[in-house]
Amino acid sequence: PTAIRREDYQAPDWLVPEVELAFALDPARTVVTARLSVTRNGGHDRPLRLDGEELELLSLRVDGKPSEPRFEDGRLVVDLEGDAATVETEVAIAPEKNSQLMGLYASGGILCTQCEAEGFRRITFFPDRPDVLSRYRVRLEADRTRFPVLLANGNPLEQGECGDGRHFELWEDPFPKPCYLFAIVAGDLQCNRDSFTTMSGRAVDLGIWVREADLPKTRLAMQALKDSMAWDERTYGREYDLDRFNIVAVSDFNFGAMENKGLNIFNTRYVLADPETASDGDIDAVAAVVAHEYFHNWSGNRVTCRDWFQLSLKEGLTVFRDQGFSEDMGSEAVQRIDQVRTLRAAQFPEDAGPLAHPIRPDSYLEIANFYTATVYNKGAEVIRMMRTILGAEAYRQGTDLYFERHDGQAVTCEDFVACMEEASGADLSQFRLWYSQAGTPTVRARLEQGATGAALHLAQDIPATPGQPAKQPMAIPLKVALIGAESGREIVPERLVLLNGAEQVETFEGVDEPAFLSINRGFSAPVIVAAERRQGEIEALAAGDNDSFARYEAGQELMTRDLLAAITAGGPVATDAILAAVGATLRSQSLDPAFKADAIALPSESLLIDKLDRADPARVHQVREEVRRALGTGLRDELSRAYTAASAADPASLSGADKGLRRLRAATLALLSAGDPQFGAELAQRQYDEARTMTERQSALMVLAMLGPDAATAALDDFYARFEDDPLVIDKWFAVQASIPGEATLNAVERLQAHPAFTMANPNRLRALAGSFAGTPSAFHRADGRGYDWLADVIVAADKLNPQTAARFVAPLGRWRKIEEGRAARMRGALQRILAEPGLSKDVFELASKSLG
Ligand code: DPP
Numbered sequence: 001p002t003a004i005r006r007e008d009y010q011a012p013d014w015l016v017p018e019v020e021l022a023f024a025l026d027p028a029r030t031v032v033t034a035r036l037s038v039t040r041n042g043g044h045d046r047p048l049r050l051d052g053e054e055l056e057l058l059s060l061r062v063d064g065k066p067s068e069p070r071f072e073d074g075r076l077v078v079d080l081e082g083d084a085a086t087v088e089t090e091v092a093i094a095p096e097k098n099s100q101l102m103g104l105y106a107s108g109g110i111l112c113t114q115c116e117a118e119g120f121r122r123i124t125f126f127p128d129r130p131d132v133l134s135r136y137r138v139r140l141e142a143d144r145t146r147f148p149v150l151l152a153n154g155n156p157l158e159q160g161e162c163g164d165g166r167h168f169e170l171w172e173d174p175f176p177k178p179c180y181l182f183a184i185v186a187g188d189l190q191c192n193r194d195s196f197t198t199m200s201g202r203a204v205d206l207g208i209w210v211r212e213a214d215l216p217k218t219r220l221a222m223q224a225l226k227d228s229m230a231w232d233e234r235t236y237g238r239e240y241d242l243d244r245f246n247i248v249a250v251s252d253f254n255f256g257a258m259e260n261k262g263l264n265i266f267n268t269r270y271v272l273a274d275p276e277t278a279s280d281g282d283i284d285a286v287a288a289v290v291a292h293e294y295f296h297n298w299s300g301n302r303v304t305c306r307d308w309f310q311l312s313l314k315e316g317l318t319v320f321r322d323q324g325f326s327e328d329m330g331s332e333a334v335q336r337i338d339q340v341r342t343l344r345a346a347q348f349p350e351d352a353g354p355l356a357h358p359i360r361p362d363s364y365l366e367i368a369n370f371y372t373a374t375v376y377n378k379g380a381e382v383i384r385m386m387r388t389i390l391g392a393e394a395y396r397q398g399t400d401l402y403f404e405r406h407d408g409q410a411v412t413c414e415d416f417v418a419c420m421e422e423a424s425g426a427d428l429s430q431f432r433l434w435y436s437q438a439g440t441p442t443v444r445a446r447l448e449q450g451a452t453g454a455a456l457h458l459a460q461d462i463p464a465t466p467g468q469p470a471k472q473p474m475a476i477p478l479k480v481a482l483i484g485a486e487s488g489r490e491i492v493p494e495r496l497v498l499l500n501g502a503e504q505v506e507t508f509e510g511v512d513e514p515a516f517l518s519i520n521r522g523f524s525a526p527v528i529v530a531a532e533r534r535q536g537e538i539e540a541l542a543a544g545d546n547d548s549f550a551r552y553e554a555g556q557e558l559m560t561r562d563l564l565a566a567i568t569a570g571g572p573v574a575t576d577a578i579l580a581a582v583g584a585t586l587r588s589q590s591l592d593p594a595f596k597a598d599a600i601a602l603p604s605e606s607l608l609i610d611k612l613d614r615a616d617p618a619r620v621h622q623v624r625e626e627v628r629r630a631l632g633t634g635l636r637d638e639l640s641r642a643y644t645a646a647s648a649a650d651p652a653s654l655s656g657a658d659k660g661l662r663r664l665r666a667a668t669l670a671l672l673s674a675g676d677p678q679f680g681a682e683l684a685q686r687q688y689d690e691a692r693t694m695t696e697r698q699s700a701l702m703v704l705a706m707l708g709p710d711a712a713t714a715a716l717d718d719f720y721a722r723f724e725d726d727p728l729v730i731d732k733w734f735a736v737q738a739s740i741p742g743e744a745t746l747n748a749v750e751r752l753q754a755h756p757a758f759t760m761a762n763p764n765r766l767r768a769l770a771g772s773f774a775g776t777p778s779a780f781h782r783a784d785g786r787g788y789d790w791l792a793d794v795i796v797a798a799d800k801l802n803p804q805t806a807a808r809f810v811a812p813l814g815r816w817r818k819i820e821e822g823r824a825a826r827m828r829g830a831l832q833r834i835l836a837e838p839g840l841s842k843d844v845f846e847l848a849s850k851s852l853g
């Protein structure tokens with residue numbers, strides 16, 4: 001396969017202002033008729049080239065006359081004389097055989113589409129690229145009994161009977177859009193209806209379409225939708241633009257959800273939720289994804305991407321927007337900790353490994369591989385930094401200008417930055433390096449104190465990444481404050497330091513007592529801070545930094561320091577400092593429960609592995625367990641008290657306070673059980689039996705599962721029997737068992753793979769098993785390498801069905817550079833075995849070959 005490069009971009013030769021589509025829907029064989037009005041773009045004599053994949057071409061007409069089809073490099077080439085023409089094709093496709101879940105496919109009796117990034121070419125011949133914007137008129141025809149509901153983008157125009165049991169519906173979308181936002185749905189669906197009145201007083205009909213039995217589980221998603229619509233008006237001045245907004249839930253879906261214009265299609269996982277079957281985390285994720293897809297209506301749909309290298313233009317911005325929504329709906333501090341946790345778990349390792357790429361990549365083999373934590377989450381951090389540097393007001397003026405100037409256009413990341421500059425008057429030329437340079441910067445910091453002042457010495461290093469051996473210094477906004485070592489007060493109030501040199505010194509006056517350095521407060525920049533610390537400094541910040549993120553961070557730094565020391569030294573673990581910090585957190589009268597839950601959690605094994613040179617995952621697990629045990633025994637009273645107090649959470653309430661209590665209850669239960677397994681088993685079994693919410697039930701089940709089969713079997717069996725008919729909960733049943741630490745987990749995973757409820761065809765189920773297993777270091781990294789072989793086999797088998805989802809499991813094998821040589825060799829062996837497989841998809845080939853490096 002050949003690489004597509006950003007610098008090769010060429011404007012389209014032909015535009016397609018109007019499209020008429022007719023679907024004769026049938027799961028076995030659907031016939032799609034497309035009539036494209038095309039116009040020549042610029043003075044050239046090149047033919048029209050249309051993408052198409054797995055299409056059976058039945059007929060081709062140009063301006064009404066039959067034409068002989070010609071193919072070049074897999075594209076349909078149409079020679080046209082004049083500057084405008086009507087090109088009609090008729091193709092047949094087989095939705096029920098479509099296991100890739102790209103294009104038109106069947107999911108649980110529903111016919112639906114997924115077109116981003118390049119799925120539309122699997123529906124009809126078309127210039128499948130985001131800078132070709134068209135108005136669509138779509139006629140759907142299907143059997144009325146099996147498919148009583150027929151939906152498409154935009155507004156319905158007309159409906160009726162066709163005879164012989166078939167009916168039709170005609171839809172029109174007045175907004176020009178790229179074909180990746182095209183969608184249709186046909187199925188036996190019920191609707192939760194509501195309405196929203198926009199800020200200019202227009203009524204919008206809202207609908208969430210699901211199977212009848214799932215209707216009661218759509219209430220929370222509907223509330224989130226209305227909240228999102230109001231929030232976007234309030235926060236960004238963005239109003240909805242169609243008379244209808246529909247969401248449809250389907251069980252088989254590669255992404256979380258898709259922002260098709262006026263017809264969002266969702267993975268059921270991000271729509272269906274109630275407290276009995278979804279955890280608080282799941283419920284929050286539903287709201288965040290509903291918001292995310294809704295926000296795309298402006299950041300993505302009204303203003304879209306010129307080419308796929310600009311993906312972060314819409315995804316980074318939209319993630320930043322959904323983060324803002326979640327911060328406003330919940331606790332900002334807790335949200336920020338969660339965001340950073342996600343970034344560190346998913347994006348930092350990507351940025352430090354063989355798949356590192358800038359948020360605006362320079363080349364790809366398969367664009368589906370670039371829907372990454374870098375493009376999404378680091379992309380969101382880059383937008384956040386711009387707001388931090390420019391200020392909230394100038395940032396909003398910048399987005400206003402962007403939406404106004406580029407409405408109806410397909411644009412670039414550069415266009416967005418230019419709007420920010422123009423609105424604020426700031427010069428962002430150096431800041432742009434965040435778009436082009438990969439790798440997580442490390443900021444080294446050292447505070448030097450004199451009699452009345454202090455000097456903060458800062459330096460930045462950006463590691464080499466594939467294709468980028470040398471880097472230029474970036475513009476890094478660091479929020480900094482100095483805190484009195486004796487008084488505990490902020491002796492230098494928070495200020496924004498813009499680090500833009502390789503090295504830089506920032507001075508502070510009026511520092512009249514020994515000071516502690518609180519840096520990167522609120523995680524103002526997505527960097528790794530390596531600060532030289534005085535004796536007792538990190539302990540003091542963990543106990544009293546007045547920025548809650550920085551306080552959390554200091555606690556993590558302290559834990560990481562002592563864990564890494566024990567892992568590398570090989571001796572016993574010094575747990576005193578960790579015990580003191582966790583004990584103080586638990587005893588605090590002022591901290592809220594959700595923060596406590598985050599603050600008492602040890603850094604994950606994956607995070608520790610990332611910080612080590614060639615780690616032994618078994619040793620990492622052993623040391624971390626030792627500390628968990630020490631916490632459970634040493635702080636048993638504090639933990640028990642916190643556990644009991646947290647049991648008062650109101651099961652019917654989804655308030656931040658009650659969710660925080662449940663979070664703390666789960667965290668304390670896990671530590672109590674690490675300290676005293678017998679006691680933990682009793683407590684967890686009782687919590688399981690009495691659980692009124694999935695949050696309580698799932699956390700109890702996880703604790704039991706970690707205690708081994710004797711403790712867990714009864715609860716696991718009960719859980720399965722209780723929720724047998726609920727696929728999203730059965731996913732949890734698979735995930736819990738695949739996330740148990742230790743080498744024995746692979747045996748359970750192999751048994752689960754043979755379970756009748758397991759299928760590779762459903763991405764959620766496959767992720768529940770393979771994703772959970774690969775995300776559990778002490779299980780995945782078996783010394784004999786069998787964990788790697790199992791995953792390689794899964795990738796090869798899944799690739800034959802669904803390359804996009806199969807490719808998602810390659811990255812864990814690509815982390816071999818972080819692992820000790822014996823295991824690393826076996827990881828490379830597994831990658832080589834994958835690459836030797838005949839008929840491998842581009843998706844898996846690209847990631848496996850880059851991972852081998
Ligand atoms: N549906 C995916 C998302 O919203 C891709 N656009 O991120």
Ligand code: ZN
Pocket residue numbers: 292296314315318
């Ligand atoms: Zn998105």
